[in-house]
Amino acid sequence: MVEWSAAERKIVADVWGKMSIDEIGPQALARLLIVYPWTQRYFGSFGNLSSAGSVLGNPKVSEHGKTVLGALEKAVKNLDDIKGLYSKLSKLHCDKLNVDPDNFRLLADCLSIVIATKFGSAFNPEVQATWQKFLCVVVAALSSRYF
Numbered sequence: 001m002v003e004w005s006a007a008e009r010k011i012v013a014d015v016w017g018k019m020s021i022d023e024i025g026p027q028a029l030a031r032l033l034i035v036y037p038w039t040q041r042y043f044g045s046f047g048n049l050s051s052a053g054s055v056l057g058n059p060k061v062s063e064h065g066k067t068v069l070g071a072l073e074k075a076v077k078n079l080d081d082i083k084g085l086y087s088k089l090s091k092l093h094c095d096k097l098n099v100d101p102d103n104f105r106l107l108a109d110c111l112s113i114v115i116a117t118k119f120g121s122a123f124n125p126e127v128q129a130t131w132q133k134f135l136c137v138v139v140a141a142l143s144s145r146y147f
């Protein structure tokens with residue numbers, strides 16, 4: 001069971017409070033699909049992903065980016081049981097979508113880069129350390145069905 005200090009809880013809530021799901025979600029998913037193009041294999045129904053421009057302008061990518069961040073918001077609000085919260089989602093990604101779990105970490109990294117770009121110096125090492133811990137727990141929870 002993961003322990004969260006009061007300071008860590010505050011940092012996670014503060015980072016989340018400064019984020020817009022509608023802005024950050026699409027950007028993070030688009031980055032994943034552009035920087036790690038093999039991740040496109042899971043999104044065959046999303047239409048044109050053939051260039052960075054088409055990924056960035058693809059409405060299905062934007063919509064799904066918002067869905068992913070919507071799920072992340074639930075984790076922000078349930079820090080003490082992210083594993084339980086994501087058990088069904090992990091099953092879906094593992095059993096049905098067959099997503100390679102390495103990709104969860106790649107998306108988490110893309111998300112951190114998008115946030116760092118947006119927050120600038122406010123995303124200082126202490127904030128990053130806590131945010132990284134949060135994403136680590138999210139990735140482990142989403143991967144739980146695989147192991």
Ligand code: HEG
Nearest residue numbers: 039042043067068071072089097099103104107108138142
């Ligand atoms: Mg996943 C569906 C969350 C990483 C591929 N993803 C979903 C859904 C949620 C979600 C909430 C909708 C579930 C439903 O319909 O019941 N995904 C989610 C999170 C993260 C993640 C929180 C990581 C932080 N997903 C992820 C990655 C890939 C992927 C890395 C592939 C590289 N997800 C994926 C696909 C679908 C979902 C292919 C189905 C999309 C669709 O058909 O609309």
